[in-house]
Structure formats: structure tokens, C-alpha cells
Amino acid sequence: MARQNLPKVETLATHQRSEAWRTDAAQSLDYPILFWITRGQGRVMVDCKMRGVGPNTAIYIPPHTLFSYEMFASPQGMVVSLSRDENAGFPNRPALLKATSVQMQSEISGLIDALSRELNELRTGQRRAVMAYAMMIGVWLDRALTDQPQGELGKSDRVLRKFSHVVSIGHRDGKSLGEFAADLQVTPTHLTRLTQNAVGKPASAILQERVIQAACEALLHTDRPVQDIAEKLGFSSPAYFTRAFQVHTGKSPSEFRKAR
CATH class of the missing domain: 2.60.120.280 (Regulatory protein AraC)
Structure with a gap:
């Protein structure tokens, strides 16, 4: 099954x-x-x-x-x-x-x-x-x-929902926060202000978290080489991916895979 x-x-x-x-x-x-x-x-x-x-x-x-x-x-x-x-x-x-x-x-x-x-x-x-x-x-x-009818969203909530959606499906594209903000027709500063007020995190942190989550999932549930995972997630090099991953998780991609 x-x-x-x-x-x-x-x-x-x-x-x-x-x-x-x-x-x-x-x-x-x-x-x-x-x-x-x-x-x-x-x-x-x-x-x-x-x-x-x-x-x-x-x-x-x-x-x-x-x-x-x-x-x-x-x-x-x-x-x-x-x-x-x-x-x-x-x-x-x-x-x-x-x-x-x-x-x-x-x-x-x-x-x-x-x-x-x-x-x-x-x-x-x-x-x-x-x-x-x-x-x-x-x-x-x-x-x-x-019993819980959906109310009409305000302008800020609509932007946040669209941002959530594009990050969810587009986190592998290697786009910067500025590119995501441009797609939503807002400035990065405005987008960060909205996420900070709504969830206590800057928009860049939310994007980074989703990318690192995707990396963790790939390391745990696939046998793909680290270099391939870095490329699929839009990192410019395996070394840059390793540094970013270690900053967030405290382990290198190889260490993380072995530990889990």
C-alpha cells in the first residue's frame, strides 16, 4: 500500500x-x-x-x-x-x-x-x-x-496569504525576498513589517525556515547527494548551502543526516 x-x-x-x-x-x-x-x-x-x-x-x-x-x-x-x-x-x-x-x-x-x-x-x-x-x-x-463562515480578508491579510502561498510552492526557486515582494507588488520593508506584526518574524526568516525545512526533509528521506540538494534549493554552491544549513541547525548537512 x-x-x-x-x-x-x-x-x-x-x-x-x-x-x-x-x-x-x-x-x-x-x-x-x-x-x-x-x-x-x-x-x-x-x-x-x-x-x-x-x-x-x-x-x-x-x-x-x-x-x-x-x-x-x-x-x-x-x-x-x-x-x-x-x-x-x-x-x-x-x-x-x-x-x-x-x-x-x-x-x-x-x-x-x-x-x-x-x-x-x-x-x-x-x-x-x-x-x-x-x-x-x-x-x-x-x-x-x-459554523465558521469565512470572513472577508483585509488588504494586509491578503498579502500575507499570497506570500505564504508563494513561499510554500516556490521556496525551491532560489528567489530572494526582494523578488518575492516584487511578485506581490509590495516592498520588502512593507512585507517584513506585515510578517513581524502578524507572527513576530521578518519575512526573510520565514523564507529561510521553509528552505531549511525542505533541506532537512531531503537529507532525511532521500539518498540525494548534498550537492544535488543544494542545487535543487537554489543555492549558488554546496559550500554556501552548508554554511547556511549549519547556521540554522547547528550541524553540517552530512552530520545532520548521520545523526538522524
Whole structure:
């Protein structure tokens, strides 16, 4: 069964340990992911917008959406990495949903538990059952989102969302912050002011974090040479890539790969 075609269910603690680098650094995925927080406090950044999270909160992140998260106070929960299947019907916008009723909490917990059981037991019709439970999670999200209509974005929020999107899909292009800002028809200074006010980080730091996250993922999950990874991420030379990587992670790319 191919990973990209079936969901994956794990505890929040297991997911955090498997992260390529820091959870509070900007990242994006090519598949949707759902965090179901049952205990603890934290904060999540989605599309350069910071929100606090607490118990009984569902955080849904669509593919190619810039996000980061940081949890405190002995958090507990589940993480569902969903299918890339475009026909599965998952929402196309991110959501932070507070499950205020016992019914909502029981429904999502039950669906995740049932999905996890099906994934762990080889039984007749497993694939259909897995996809059915995953689609029901999508239905739960759709219904919860109807109670949280999307408001109209202000000008600053629109710029931040566009910046998040271009960084998510274009972090491998080797573009400078100035080039990204020009694409958005704003100045780098204005863009940095917006991100600093919204998430407490300059725009350049968000871009750098996404690039380093991509490097970490490539080092951990592929056998590609460091030189190839540096080239794919737009670095002018392997030496420059190594220096930048070491500044952020404290290790050279080779050391990082061996240590993990």
C-alpha cells in the first residue's frame, strides 16, 4: 500500500519526534494533515496568521499551505496525515476548529480511532474502509466549517496569504525576498513589517525556515547527494548551502543526516 494513497495516524508525540527539524519553523506539505489536540496548550501559524490552541481543537492544513506549530504543557492528541487523492473531498482552506460540544468531540475521536484500527489490521476490504473513514473525517470538517463562515480578508491579510502561498510552492526557486515582494507588488520593508506584526518574524526568516525545512526533509528521506540538494534549493554552491544549513541547525548537512 503506497504511503501517498493511504492516510497515516499517529500520536502527537510520535509525530513531533518524526519532524525533520523544528515544529515552530515554517513548513508545508504536499498532502492534507489534521491535528486533533485533546490536552495542552500551544499556538499554530497558518498562512502567516498566529492563533492560540487548547484542548479539543482540530487544526486542518490543506496541501501546500505554510504552517508551523508549537505545543506546551504536556500536550496530547492525534495527527492524521491524509490522502493526496483530490477526489477525497477534503476542504481546500485551512481551519482551526474548537469542538465545543461532547458530540463533536466524540465524533472526531471515534473516526480517528476507527481509521487507526483499520490501518493496523489486515482485513478484507481494508482499503475501502480506510478511505471511507478518511472521507467521513472530511465530512466532519465540512460540517464544522459551516459554523465558521469565512470572513472577508483585509488588504494586509491578503498579502500575507499570497506570500505564504508563494513561499510554500516556490521556496525551491532560489528567489530572494526582494523578488518575492516584487511578485506581490509590495516592498520588502512593507512585507517584513506585515510578517513581524502578524507572527513576530521578518519575512526573510520565514523564507529561510521553509528552505531549511525542505533541506532537512531531503537529507532525511532521500539518498540525494548534498550537492544535488543544494542545487535543487537554489543555492549558488554546496559550500554556501552548508554554511547556511549549519547556521540554522547547528550541524553540517552530512552530520545532520548521520545523526538522524
